[in-house]
């Protein structure tokens with residue numbers, strides 16, 4: 232199953248430098264009103280490049296832990 | 310996730326930083342904080358010292374023991390801290406002017422004496438805060454407010470300077486080599502002895518604007534990509550091709566006695582011999598000696 236990621240932008244700290252947007256390999260981000268905005272979170276591959284390229288600690292990517300239903304194959308294996 | 314790791318060491322209430330949009334200093338800071346995380350160092354075991362300039366603001370944002378000192382004097386203050394608190398990891402963060410101009414003498418002598426501190430140079434080749442004057446690392450031909458027709462002097466090579474002066478860990482990287490830079494800084498911090506990490510960075514506002522790169526951080530970053538060459542690649546390049554380029558990588562990593570350890574050992578030895586003497590001559594004499 233495809234991993235999901237939540238991307239958070241701290242607008243108070245973002246200075247709209249454009250670096251995360253330039254480096255994101257999947258064009259997940261865009262610059263709007265001088266701030267980075269998430270436009271297509273479903274395309275995010277969780278490479279964390281945007282976090283490494285941000286000079287202002289303003290972008291955070293976190294993997295969404297999928298809830299596995301009790302009794303499914305996965306939980307039984309553990 | 311990576312940001313979260315760095316945030317552990319930040320004084321969150323002090324952010325956003327005062328640095329301009331896209332300034333490379335924030336990239337070095339975040340790399341440095343991840344290096345502390347990689348080494349799993351407790352906050353109260355780190356002291357960070359800076360001089361004056363845009364780089365000088367760094368300690369203000371970091372939740373460790375911090376000191377913002379006078380121009381070019383990060384290293385002497387760091388040396389003092391290390392002598393009093395040898396168990397601390399002591400970091401001196403400096404700009405290129407700070408390190409190689411007004412602090413140049415401190416820099417070479419700390420290298421010669423192999424003082425166990427880590428010097429991180431935010432090398433953007435300009436005095437950013439004071440209006441874009443030439444610094445000792447401004448590239449030949451680059452424009453600055455004090456070089457309106459282009460810089461006529463050759464820049465200092467901070468790595469060569471450190472090597473020549475005897476530093477025992479010497480490396481160069483750039484803000485384009487993140488996250489490799491995290492590891493490099495961690496190696497420098499771990500190293501026992503004087504460590505120098507020269508980080509090529511950007512000042513879009515006072516350097517970029519004057520040098521046809523504009524204020525766009527991406528254009529400035531491309532310029533960094535253009536002027537840096539990894540050591541491996543540089544091996545196959547001619548001297549001509551390497552002109553005006555900064556080679557990145559680890560240039561030296563060697564074990565050698567460092568002054569702090571030598572001094573503390575000597576101290577211990579002398580104290581012991583004093584105690585031995587005192588058992589012969591009587592405690593009173595030693596007391597008198599101590600007072601003089």
Ligand code: SF4
Nearest residue numbers: 255275276278279281
């Ligand atoms: S993690 Fe990678 S793909 Fe996702 S937004 Fe950041 S740079 Fe783009």
Ligand code: SF4
Nearest residue numbers: 245246248249251285
């Ligand atoms: S890199 Fe950081 S500061 Fe720059 S636009 Fe992206 S989130 Fe904002």
Ligand code: SF4
Nearest residue numbers: 328329332363437512
């Ligand atoms: S003047 Fe230059 S070095 Fe100083 S904060 Fe602005 S971009 Fe950074």
